[in-house]
Amino acid sequence: MSRHTRWLLALLACAPLCAFAHKPSDSYLTLSLADTSIQGRWDIALRDLDFAIGLDTNADGSITWGETRRSANAIHAYAFSHLQLRRIGSDEAQACSISPRNLLVDEHVDGAYAVIEFNADCAGNAERIGIAYSLLSGLDPNHRGLLSLQSSANQQSAVLENSGIQQQLDVARPDRWQQLGAFVAEGVRHIWLGYDHLLFLFTLLLPSVVVFRNGSWQPRASLRESAIDIVKVVSAFTLAHSLTLSLAALGLVNLPSRLVESLIALTVLLGAVNILFPVVRERRWLLALGFGLIHGLGFAAVLADLGLDAGHLLEALIGFNIGVELGQLAIVAVVMPAVYLMRSTAFYRRVALPAGATAIGCLAIYWAVTRAFPVMVASTGLPTNP
Structure with a gap:
């Protein structure tokens, strides 16, 4: 059995073992402010609620509308025990x-969400709104709430x-720099925790310090060669996903979310396969x-679900895009020096590189199947919000 055949069989065999969220x-x-009240809408992923309070009562791996409806009181109790709102005036x-x-x-792009519509009664006029948010506190420290006020x-x-911890927002004079900074941080978070984007980037970076010659990977001769390859790859990925991120977030391009997520998984798989069976080399x-064009559509889903108007969406888009690029550069800065130093070792070229590609391929197969044929949330009977 050839070496390539062994790696392909290993990739296929381990696919069922691999599971990460995207x-x-x-x-x-x-939150929509009126004189003495606030009208609210809160979209929370059913999978997060299931993790917190257990919606899948029959443990069949799917969450039906019946299970969600029967858990309505528990959902409301859990959600509003983790959200406090205050109207803050000049003297009280x-x-x-x-x-x-x-x-x-x-x-939403990543599955079904419970939509909780609510009213909040507040006495007096407000100069600021105070929000104390603690959903999934103690369960998922990386969870965030994306607010539109x-x-x-x-x-x-x-x-x-x-x-x-209470966060205060000025109703009359929003702090634009604070908002920009928040979305820069959110962009960094999404590239670091968006495992499919991260691993696709790895499939581009890991071969940058080697070149495929005479049937095997060989170390590049100099740091300059590797640096040029990295700059080309990272620049192309940045240009592509920035373009489609902007177009999709502004509503100029719109593809079905399941198709986009499935295609992203396919790009990760093809990137891994290209390491095991190098077709695109130089x-x-x-x-x-x-493939970066496809990944940009995935990034855009975060902003599209916020429902911001064009002006505020542009601000969020700029901050988010800057954050993605900063997070990407940080990954390159951390990973590439170590990879470059290892490039001449047989361990890197014959073990680490193909094994890493195999593991990435495992995840990509799992993602492709579960995204194309989702089983976590039963769609039959779920009333959707118009």
């Missing part, structure tokens, strides 16, 4: 009394950490350019 855990909180702060109005289900004067957005930047 999109970091987020909820979407929309008034806690808001929250009451749920309706429970629906809506589809709307008033008659303006709209603003924020990223809420689940620490439970022009891997073309892979980065073509």
Whole structure:
């Protein structure tokens, strides 16, 4: 049996063992301010609620509308025990009394979400809104709440950490720099915790210090050669995903989310296979350019679900894109020196590189199957929010 055949069989054999989530855990909180009340909508992933309070009561691996509806009181109790709102004036702060109005289900790019519609009654006028957010606190420290705050004067957005510490937002004079910084941090978080984007980047970077000659990987002769290859690959990936991220976030390009997520998994698989069976060798930047267009559509889903108007969406888009690039550069800065130093060793070229590609291929196969044929949430009977 040839070496390539052994690696391919290993890749296929380990596929069922591999499982990671793609999109970091987020909820979407929309608050519309009136004189003495707040109308709210809170979208929380059903998988997150299942993790926290257990929605899948019959343990069949799917969450039905019946199970969600029967758990409505538990969902409301859990959610609103992790959200406190306050209207803060010049001389006093008034806690808001929250009451749920309706429970629906809506589809987001990464699956089904419970949609909690609610009212919050607050006395007095407010100069600032205080929000203490702690959803999934103690269960997932990486979870975030993405906030859209709307008033008659303006709209603003924020990223809420689940620490439970109150965050204050100025209703009349939003801090644009604070909002930009929050979305820069969110972009970094999504490239670091978006495992499919991260591993696709690895499939581009790991071969940058070697070259395929005479049937095997050989070390590149100099740091300059490796650096040029890295710059080409990273620049192409950045250009491509920045383009489609912008177009999709602004609503100019729109593809079904299941198709996008499945195609992203396929790009990861093809990147891994190209290490095991090198077809595209010296022009891997073309892979980065073509496949990066697909990854940008995946990044855009985070911003599209916020429902911001064009002006505020542009601000969030700029910050998020900067964050993605900074996170990407940090990965390159950490990974590439070690990989370059290892490039001449037989261990790297004959073991680490193919084994890493095999592991990445495992995950990609798992993602491709579960995204194309999702089984976690039963769609039959789920009323969706119009």
